[in-house]
Amino acid sequence: MGKELPTRREDYSLWYNELVKKADLAEHSDVRGCMVIKPYGFSIWEKMQQALDKMFKDTGHVNAYFPLFVPKSLFEAEEKNAEGFAKECAIVTHYRLKSDPQNPGKLMVDPDAKLEEELVVRPTSEAIIWSTYKKWIQSYRDLPLLINQWANVVRWEMRTRLFLRTAEFLWQEGHTAHSTSEEAVRETVQMLNVYADFAEKFMAMPVIKGVKSEGERFPGALDTYCIEALMQDGKALQAGTSHFLGQNFAKAFDVKFANKEGKLDYVWGTSWGVSTRLMGALIMAHSDDEGLVLPPKLAPIHVVIVPIFRTEEELTRITIEVDTLAETLRGKGCTVKFDNRDTQKPGFKFAEWELKGVPVRLAIGPRDLENGTVEVARRDTKEKQLMKLSDVAAEVPKLLDQIQENIYQRALNFRTEMISKVDTYEEFKRILDVKTGFILAHWDGTPETEAAIKEETKATIRCIPLDAVDEPGMCVYSGKPSSKRVLFARAY
């Protein structure tokens, strides 16, 4: 099965695609550019959703749901936003099919069922939501409005990649409205921090927080904050964004409120989102040549128990021990899978669960029954140890914590090694050639320089890091003065 998995070094893209399919996460659909998320992959996404949803609720947000379709007139109300998405929209123009007289048994679009106004399938929901907020907001007493929705969106991308860029994807989008600019900015930054915490604490993936340059900014936003992660092939991945919208959408949709002084003013907005792209990030941040490596906090199965037996009788004796052990582990919050299939051999099961990234594997055979032991194997380091059966229930939860910490440290060490400070354009290009990864370099702040560097090297400004220290220098490209370093990389 997984034996044919190419190694990461040979061809990272190929390896990624194979892994996604072999680990039972997802596959390409017959529908153009779309993806089928398989049950195992979806169960990981559900764990992400649960953790994120709790973090949103803990910061005062509530969930709601808005329509899939956006009338074209609403969609175009915020001009920059509409322009930004115009090239990748799916549009509903008709509402009925009929039998095709030319092709018996086939259907055709009924030309008589043309819509008065086209409906855009949401590529993002600012328009439909802000048109609704207009009705909900009259006074400062209605603010802040802190709403999130879990939904699917459609962006007609020309080239797609499983999880990283698909024509339809699942995400969450938060849309908030505030009475002051300061409060909206605070919200934007707060949600950026929520995303960063989620990435680091749950996904065990270190991220760099920053602000996008003008060229990479969300259309319609005044500022786009983002978290940027580094994948094992040295390419960057934008893992989440949080936008300060200013009053742009409020003005476009005429959302005004009466403040305490009784004066009308436009509300201040934010929007923020993460998507199933995080699944791609998770895979590319930790996996190895044996397959997926899941952080325990997001693993749908924490512990898999593989019995080793020749006869029914042996399996029965093992099952008695396993039932007790599994029950105790479940009592400690572990998700336990007892793989008692008699259709596969132990070696096959070991390989299969490694491919699926299960953090801890226990093996129990006749030898262990005699000695009162269990073989405990951890996925991240592939270390195996014999443990007393009586100790397992206490040790496994600790081991899960260690694995969570270890894979974070490993990813952090990798990223630290892969950040290069460079001061000349030659060095800049050399790093991209031989090492890749993140590059911290001075930039003169102009879109022209940014575009020229992108054109020549394919590297883009991932962000202007929030923790960038003031440091006078010269732009690597133009030689003009610069006050701080920005983060460059080739990106997904």
Add this chain to the structure above:
RNA sequence: CGGGGCGUAGCGUAGCCCGGUAUCGCGCCUGGUUUGGGACCAGGAGGUCGUCAGUUCGAAUCUGGCCGCCCCGACCA
């Protein structure tokens, strides 16, 4: 939309140049032996060769149209 490649069993492929009804591996099914790191042996099932037309006694193979997919670019808040 440009440049390149490909369409043959559930998956991956050989055959195509040089025309004679399709090769191999994985997987699947049956039986047996196995079972502490992806088992082995034997037998078996499974195909409108993307599609339409043309050339031919005969087309997976040659010719043309169409459809679909992949890679590179363009695109990707």
